[in-house]
Structure formats: C-alpha cells, structure tokens
Amino acid sequence: GENVEQHPSTLSVQEGDSAVIKCTYSDSASNYFPWYKQELGKRPQLIIDIRSNVGEKKDQRIAVTLNKTAKHFSLHITETQPEDSAVYFCAASKGRNQFYFGTGTSLTVIP
Amino acid sequence: DTAVSQTPKYLVTQMGNDKSIKCEQNLGHDTMYWYKQDSKKFLKIMFSYNNKELIINETVPNRFSPKSPDKAHLNLHINSLELGDSAVYFCASSPGTSGLSQYFGPGTRLTVT
Numbered sequence: 001g002e003n004v005e006q007h008p009s010t011l012s013v014q015e016g017d018s019a020v021i022k023c024t025y026s027d028s029a030s031n032y033f034p035w036y037k038q039e040l041g042k043r044p045q046l047i048i049d050i051r052s053n054v055g056e057k058k059d060q061r062i063a064v065t066l067n068k069t070a071k072h073f074s075l076h077i078t079e080t081q082p083e084d085s086a087v088y089f090c091a092a093s094k095g096r097n098q099f100y101f102g103t104g105t106s107l108t109v110i111p
Numbered sequence: 112d113t114a115v116s117q118t119p120k121y122l123v124t125q126m127g128n129d130k131s132i133k134c135e136q137n138l139g140h141d142t143m144y145w146y147k148q149d150s151k152k153f154l155k156i157m158f159s160y161n162n163k164e165l166i167i168n169e170t171v172p173n174r175f176s177p178k179s180p181d182k183a184h185l186n187l188h189i190n191s192l193e194l195g196d197s198a199v200y201f202c203a204s205s206p207g208t209s210g211l212s213q214y215f216g217p218g219t220r221l222t223v224t
Contacts, residue, residue, distance in 0.1 A: 032209070032211060034211075034212075034213070036215075038152075042217075043201060043215040043216060043217050043218055044154065044201070044215045045215065046212060046213060046214070049211070049212070087152060089154060091154075095209070098156075099144075099156045099213075100156075101153070101154040101155070103151075103152075103153060104152050104153075104154075
C-alpha cells in the first residue's frame, strides 16, 4: 500500500513569513495529490490539489509543487496570516478508494 | 446551503449497541465516502461508494456497513460498538469516480463508553 509521510508535525511562523510543509509518498502509481486545511473542530477543506502531469500549481498565496521522480510534494503558503493557523493534511491517491493521508501539520501563525 | 451534511453531530453510546450515522449531499456528486479520524487526528478512508460499486478498505471491521438508499445518501451503520470505535467520522463526496475534489461533511463525534 501507499505510505505518506508529512513533515513537520508542528510549525510556527511569524505573520507575513512563509510556511512550507513537505510530504513524501511511496507508490509511484499515485497520481493525485490534494491538500486539506482543518481548523479546530471543523471539517477538512480542500485548499489546493495537483495531478501528476503538473509540476506546480498556484492559487493566490498558496502553491503546491510536485517532484514525481523523488516522490515528494510540498505546500507553500506565502505572506501568512493568523487565519492560516490550522492543521494541514497532504494526501496521495491513485483511485477513488485509495486515499492515503499524511499525519498532519499543525501550523500556528503568530501575529 | 449545506453541501454535505451529517447527523447526528455528537453520538454517545454504550459498548455493544448498534448505531447509524446519516450523510446527505446536495452537490449531485456520483461518489460518496466515509472516513475515520482518530484522537491523533489520523484520517483514514473506510469506504467509497457510487451507484454501481462499493469499495471497502480491507482494514475496516465487518461491523461497519455503509447503506445507500439513493445517490445523495450514504449512511454508516455500526454493529456491536467497541471502545476503539470512538472517533470523529466524516462523510465526503466527489464528482465522478476518480476521487478528485472531495467535499467533507461536518463530522460526527462518536463516543463509546
């Protein structure tokens, strides 16, 4: 099966700084890599995703990069704001029932 | 409008009981899912289902069974509840069958005493 590792488990940054969260996966057949944001007591929400035929995708302050050869992908948040504080999950998938989540990164943005 | 809804939000019950959690989506999506999030926040897929096919994660005990009365609903029935079943259960849905762009429900916190 797939093994998704996520680092760091906790991350604190000053407001306005950038935050980077990294994930690695083991199964080269994985072809879809979403990122979810989960605020305390709330549902996971899809914030950005990337498919294996793309190396980078950006949406305003959020970007995701994918290195298929190295089997790793990263989430980049620029100009962080306090409302970015949450737990972020990466996931790797090769089909609709084969979703494997990372262990989560608790991001704290210090005002 | 609530895209994916679940009831109840909280469920407290005793060991050995049978309980159900309901899920409804009004997005017109073809595929629905159930996830379990344990106390360490690990998210694990349990089932995916569309109107043609149920796929079960092999690690899910057969005490758990999804039931879909129609395309917009996927309920989770749990028999003989155990302490280790305590977790937050999330329903989700996505368009098509590829698993892309999943939308999660608000979650049901199940506590087994």
